[in-house]
Amino acid sequence: MINTVALEFDDNNNIVMAGLNENLQAKLTVVYSGVGLLEGRWLVAEPGSTEAQPIYRTLKLVRQNLNTKQRSFIESPELPTNRAGKYLLQFCVTNRLLDESRTEQHRLCPNEKLVAQAYYQVGGVEIDALPEVEANKN
Numbered sequence: 001m002i003n004t005v006a007l008e009f010d011d012n013n014n015i016v017m018a019g020l021n022e023n024l025q026a027k028l029t030v031v032y033s034g035v036g037l038l039e040g041r042w043l044v045a046e047p048g049s050t051e052a053q054p055i056y057r058t059l060k061l062v063r064q065n066l067n068t069k070q071r072s073f074i075e076s077p078e079l080p081t082n083r084a085g086k087y088l089l090q091f092c093v094t095n096r097l098l099d100e101s102r103t104e105q106h107r108l109c110p111n112e113k114l115v116a117q118a119y120y121q122v123g124g125v126e127i128d129a130l131p132e133v134e135a136n137k138n
Contacts, residue, residue, distance in 0.1 A: 036066055041094055042058065
């Protein structure tokens with residue numbers, strides 16, 4: 001039985017700033033009782049789709065055995081940082097059978113109580129913002 005899931009970055013916060021093309025990962029903490037198989041998915045909503053109703057894409061599926069420790073940590077896949085803007089990261093536990101009458105979001109995350117979220121913003125100098133440099137004419 002999974003009790004809670006939580007996401008955080010290296011600074012133990014669930015919100016972080018990152019540089020353009022910077023390596024970035026998050027850590028999932030799973031608190032549970034008993035032993036069994038954890039099934040879930042890493043999802044990300046990228047800039048342009050994080051306002052109002054986010055549009056998620058799956059980064060990676062997870063199938064991992066949980067042992068008797070009652071707390072496990074799982075590293076996220078490398079997170080996209082190739083575009084400046086706001087990103088929304090989710091981990092959804094998907095162990096339960098899906099109800100076909102649910103919305104698309106509920107099919108991705110069938111149990112709203114077992115969803116962890118984190119936010120990150122990628123900043124940096126865009127190519128268009130760089131000053132023009134004249135070629136050296138010799």
